[in-house]
Amino acid sequence: MPRPKQRTPALRAHVLEQALRLLARGGVAELTARRVAACADTSTPAVYELFGDKCGLVREIFLEGFRRLRTAFDAVRSSGDPRADLVALVHAFRGFARNNPVLVEVMFARPFHDFRPGPEDVAAALSVNRAVLDRVRRCIAAGVVSGDAHDVSHVLMATVQGLAAAENAGRLGGSPQSVARRWELAIETMLAGLAPPPG
Numbered sequence: 001m002p003r004p005k006q007r008t009p010a011l012r013a014h015v016l017e018q019a020l021r022l023l024a025r026g027g028v029a030e031l032t033a034r035r036v037a038a039c040a041d042t043s044t045p046a047v048y049e050l051f052g053d054k055c056g057l058v059r060e061i062f063l064e065g066f067r068r069l070r071t072a073f074d075a076v077r078s079s080g081d082p083r084a085d086l087v088a089l090v091h092a093f094r095g096f097a098r099n100n101p102v103l104v105e106v107m108f109a110r111p112f113h114d115f116r117p118g119p120e121d122v123a124a125a126l127s128v129n130r131a132v133l134d135r136v137r138r139c140i141a142a143g144v145v146s147g148d149a150h151d152v153s154h155v156l157m158a159t160v161q162g163l164a165a166a167e168n169a170g171r172l173g174g175s176p177q178s179v180a181r182r183w184e185l186a187i188e189t190m191l192a193g194l195a196p197p198p199g
Contacts, residue, residue: 012050015040016060023061023102028111033057058106058115065100065107066125072096073131082138083145083191089135090160090187097164104168108161132157146196159190 018040023031033054037044051057076092078085097104105111107125117125133153139145145152163186166172173179 007046007049011040011042011046015042015047015050016057016064019057019061020064020103023106024100027102028105031058031112055112055115058112059117059121061103062106062115062117062121063124065103066128068100068103069093069096069107069128070131073128082135082142086132086135086139086156087187087191089132090156093160094164094167094183097161097168101168104161104164109165129153129157143196145191145194147194152194156190159186 015036019031019036022035022039026035031054033044033047036057037047040047047057051060072092072095073089076085076088110116133149136145136153136156137149140147140149140152163172163183167179167183172182
């Protein structure tokens, strides 16, 4: 079968998908332009032409991670219970992180030292933060949570990212039950601490 030669949007999407699969299978160390090209049945120069360089490919993986996380968040339906809706978003993040551990590492841990997200990349990532911020604001309006919405959102996401990293590294417990219990303990304790004082 001849290798595809045209540098089309379809080929770009195919190469990106193969890069994501390679990353998921082999981890950060496996992601090289040569390996991605082989998986995509194209050439290394084609990868460079499509993405500029390896940093360009990593950047697109980074952005695709946030697009997929936003899709996961958008799938969480709102109800009449703002607190439950916020917790549901936390669980959506946990599920995404469990299913995409290496992708989440690229998104939040920056394992590629030669890739530094620029302002446009950070702006794309903020769309995910806005989804959390919207639900935090609903909780504040309902009197479930008190404080500055931006502060609460940042602290909540930092906690959730840390929990997800610990779970993916096997440091949150030895059984599914203990891991789930610790997630619940962390989130319930945080939300209780953020609740308005009585009276």
